[in-house]
Amino acid sequence: MQIITGDLLTHYIEQYPIDDYFSFDIRPYMKVCLFEKGEWIFKEGSYPDTMYYMVEGKAKLYVTHKNGKVSLIEYIEAPCFMGEIELLNEARYTKGIQTVARTICLSIAVHECREKLLADAIFLRRICVFLGEKATAVTAKYTQNQVYPLENRLAAFIQLSSDQGIYKEKHTEICEYLGVSYRHLLYVLAQFCEENILEKTKKGYRIINDKRLGELAQEIL
Amino acid sequence: MQIITGDLLTHYIEQYPIDDYFSFDIRPYMKVCLFEKGEWIFKEGSYPDTMYYMVEGKAKLYVTHKNGKVSLIEYIEAPCFMGEIELLNEARYTKGIQTVARTICLSIAVHECREKLLADAIFLRRICVFLGEKATAVTAKYTQNQVYPLENRLAAFIQLSSDQGIYKEKHTEICEYLGVSYRHLLYVLAQFCEENILEKTKKGYRIINDKRLGELAQEIL
DNA sequence: TTCAAAATATGAGATATCTCACATTATTCT
DNA sequence: AGAATAATGTGAGATATCTCATATTTTGAA
Numbered sequence: 001m002q003i004i005t006g007d008l009l010t011h012y013i014e015q016y017p018i019d020d021y022f023s024f025d026i027r028p029y030m031k032v033c034l035f036e037k038g039e040w041i042f043k044e045g046s047y048p049d050t051m052y053y054m055v056e057g058k059a060k061l062y063v064t065h066k067n068g069k070v071s072l073i074e075y076i077e078a079p080c081f082m083g084e085i086e087l088l089n090e091a092r093y094t095k096g097i098q099t100v101a102r103t104i105c106l107s108i109a110v111h112e113c114r115e116k117l118l119a120d121a122i123f124l125r126r127i128c129v130f131l132g133e134k135a136t137a138v139t140a141k142y143t144q145n146q147v148y149p150l151e152n153r154l155a156a157f158i159q160l161s162s163d164q165g166i167y168k169e170k171h172t173e174i175c176e177y178l179g180v181s182y183r184h185l186l187y188v189l190a191q192f193c194e195e196n197i198l199e200k201t202k203k204g205y206r207i208i209n210d211k212r213l214g215e216l217a218q219e220i221l
Numbered sequence: 222m223q224i225i226t227g228d229l230l231t232h233y234i235e236q237y238p239i240d241d242y243f244s245f246d247i248r249p250y251m252k253v254c255l256f257e258k259g260e261w262i263f264k265e266g267s268y269p270d271t272m273y274y275m276v277e278g279k280a281k282l283y284v285t286h287k288n289g290k291v292s293l294i295e296y297i298e299a300p301c302f303m304g305e306i307e308l309l310n311e312a313r314y315t316k317g318i319q320t321v322a323r324t325i326c327l328s329i330a331v332h333e334c335r336e337k338l339l340a341d342a343i344f345l346r347r348i349c350v351f352l353g354e355k356a357t358a359v360t361a362k363y364t365q366n367q368v369y370p371l372e373n374r375l376a377a378f379i380q381l382s383s384d385q386g387i388y389k390e391k392h393t394e395i396c397e398y399l400g401v402s403y404r405h406l407l408y409v410l411a412q413f414c415e416e417n418i419l420e421k422t423k424k425g426y427r428i429i430n431d432k433r434l435g436e437l438a439q440e441i442l
Numbered sequence: 443t444t445c446a447a448a449a450t451a452t453g454a455g456a457t458a459t460c461t462c463a464c465a466t467t468a469t470t471c472t
Numbered sequence: 473a474g475a476a477t478a479a480t481g482t483g484a485g486a487t488a489t490c491t492c493a494t495a496t497t498t499t500g501a502a
Contacts, residue, residue, distance in 0.1 A: 063364055066440060071364040085353040088346070124345035125309070131352035132306040138356060142363030143284055143292040146400040149458060172479060179367040184459050186481065219287060370488060393449060405489050407451065443502100450497065457490070467480065472473100 001039060004032040004104075012104060016055040016079075023122045029113045035103045041082060044096030050107050051083040057103025060173070062096040072176035074138060075100070083110075084127050087117065144220055145179050150188050153178055155216035158198075158207070168204030222260060225253040225325075233325060237276040237300075244343045250334045256324045262303060265317030271328050272304040278324025281394070283317040293397035295359060296321070304331075305348050308338065366400050369441055371409050374399055376437035379419075379428070389425030 004012065012032045019026070035041055035057070042048050044064055054076065061073045076082065076097065086092045087110050110117070117123055144153060157178065158167045175185040189205065192198040197212050198205040207213060225233065233253045240247070256262055256278070263269050265285055275297065282294045297303065297318065307313045308331050331338070338344055365374060378399065379388045396406040410426065413419040418433050419426040428434060 063360070065364070065368045067368065069368045071368060073360055073364065084349075085357065088350050088353050118346055119342050121340050121342045121345055124342055124349055125339055128305075128345055128348050128352060129309050131349060131356060132309050135352060135356040135359060136306065138360055138363070139284070139294055142359070142366070143294060144286070145363070146366060147286045147288065147290045147292060151458090170479075171481095180458090181460055182480090183461080183482085187459085190482095372488090391449075392451095401488090402490055403450090404452085404491080408489085411452095445502085446500090448497100448499070451495080453493090455491090458488085460487070461485090463483090465481080467478105469476100469478070471476080 001041075002034045002036075004034055008032070012055065012106070016106070018053060018106060021053075021123055021126050022117075023120050024116060026108065026113075029109050031107045031109075033105045033107045035099045035105065037099055037101050037103075039099050039103075041097040041099060041103075041105070042094045044094065046094055047092065048083050048086050048094055049109070049111050051081065051087050051110050052105040052107050054078040054080050054082060054103060054105045057099060057105075058101050059097050059099045059103060062098065064096070070176055071179065072173065074134075074141070075177070078103075081127065081130055084130070086110075087114065088127075148220055150178060150180050150184060151191070152216050152219050154185070154188055154192075155197075155213050156220050158205075159210075159213060159217050162207060165207045165210075166201075166204045167198070167207065222262075223255045223257075225255055229253070233276065233327070237327070239274060239327060242274075242344055242347050243338075244341050245337055247329065247334075250330050252328045252330075254326045254328045256320045256326065258320055258322050258324075260320050260324075262318040262320060262324075262326070263315045265315065267315055268313065269304050269307050269315055270330070270332050272302065272308050272331050273326040273328050275299040275301050275303060275324060275326045278320060278326075279322050280318050280320045280324060283319065285317070291397055292400065293394065295355075295362070296398070299324075302348065302351055305351070307331075308335065309348075365441055371399060371401050371405060372412070373437050373440050375406070375409055375413075376418075376434050377441050379426075380431075380434060380438050383428060386428045386431075387422075387425040388419070388428065 009032050013027070013030075033052070041052065041059060044062060055078050057078055059076045059082075061076055062070055063073060064070050073095070082097055082105070083094070086094055108117075157174070161167065161169055171182060171185055171189075175182045178185065189198065192213075193200055193205075195209075195212070197207070197209045197216075199208050200206075230253050234248070234251075254273070262273065262280060265283060276299050278299055280297045280303075282297055283291055284294060285291050294316070303318055303326070304315070307315055329338075378395070382388065382390055392403060392406055392410075396403045399406065410419065413434075414421055414426075416430075416433070418428070418430045418437075420429050421427075
């Protein structure tokens with residue numbers, strides 16, 4: 001992690017004003033941080049004393065289970081908060097957050113302005129909305145996971161994440177996200193090829209029957 | 222649903238003061254409601270204009286999927302809020318909430334004091350903490366669901382919900398909560414009996430090998 | 443008390459998904 | 473460039489879980 005100063009600092013602060021997230025001047029407590037791809041913003045199990053507001057980039061929220069298996073809970077995309085739950089509940093064990101791409105965050109030194117934040121209705125309201133949406137999204141994802149086979153969920157995911165009709169994501173990551181084994185993900189992808197829904201190319205999987213894919217996805221929502 | 226007035230009203234208001242959840246006097250906006258067992262507090266898909274604070278009782282939070290399957294997302298137990306997300310995001314489709322027992326709630330007419338609530342740091346902070354805990358709990362439950370077989374999760378659930386060494390819950394409800402079919406739940410219960418961990422009696426399943434049950438549960442946490 | 447609805451129970455067969463072992467490519471780092 | 477690491481790909485066999493059909497028992501309401 002790298003702290004940005006000088007011209008770049010003013011650049012980011014100007015480009016992403018977060019003044020209207022607070023009723024007081026947050027700048028004295030704020031820094032701008034840069035995380036390289038693959039860096040951990042929070043190490044799982046640590047007790048962070050910084051809250052971040054991601055303005056550029058993308059990351060993954062992880063939890064590791066006792067049996068060693070790992071769940072990729074959700075993708076975190078700018079703009080969003082990180083470490084807000086830890087701000088509320090002092091000294092709380094955190095989940096792991098790892099960047100997927102170079103990521104820029106505004107960081108707020110919580111110990112310096114905790115009281116101010118917790119008394120700030122504007123800020124708190126934002127956090128409420130954010131937490132509410134997060135809870136709703138996570139719930140939706142996981143209830144679907146347990147009610148639909150991978151066939152449907154993968155179809156929906158491909159439609160969501162494909163670009164120009166090409167699906168090209170890392171299998172190792174997606175199987176964690178969809179909560180299935182690597183092996184099984186490949187089985188279902190192979191099945192989609194078998195059924196002429198996808199076609200495997202050098203550049204990724206090309207969608208050749210979007211209608212059918214949509215039908216499979218639609219059974220979810 | 223029945224609105225309580227008279228002596229009972231003052232009784233509940235005195236017994237469960239929620240003044241310290243607000244920085245202003247909430248009583249003008251508040252009523253006390255009683256729901257019978259099995260009643261729906263929110264009908265799924267409706268747009269409620271009331272927020273509740275449950276002070277006595279217990280309920281289930283449901284979502285119905287397109288394919289007709291139903292997920293019991295969580296048990297809601299007093300004290301807690303309901304309809305808080307709808308307060309934040311105006312006019313939001315709600316999930317279903319059904320009581321499991323006679324339940325008493327303080328109700329707040331949102332349309333009359335929405336602005337006041339959304340500007341109240343004390344209230345908002347409570348909601349933040351509540352939402353944060355809820356998100357954490359739901360995430361934990363569902364990531365476990367997908368990483369552990371029913372054997373482990375059921376063991377943990379039995380330890381949690383049994384009373385005096387007796388497990389006695391409705392199978393129809395628990396299979397929805399644990400996200401498995403009724404059939405499969407019965408299989409695993411039978412297996413526990415087979416392995417002399419439980420014993421089926423008229424009053425419910427009696428735990429006869431708590432140590433083993435603990436081992437199975439412990440693999441989770 | 444009786445009847446309908448809900449809950450419990452069980453079998454048989456299907457399938458969605460997992461584990462493990464191993465081989466083959468890409469990527470990254472030095 | 474070469475070596476190490478990560479990602480991809482596939483087979484075989486196991487198992488966790490589901491669907492459906494059907495029978496019995498319990499519960500709740502008229």
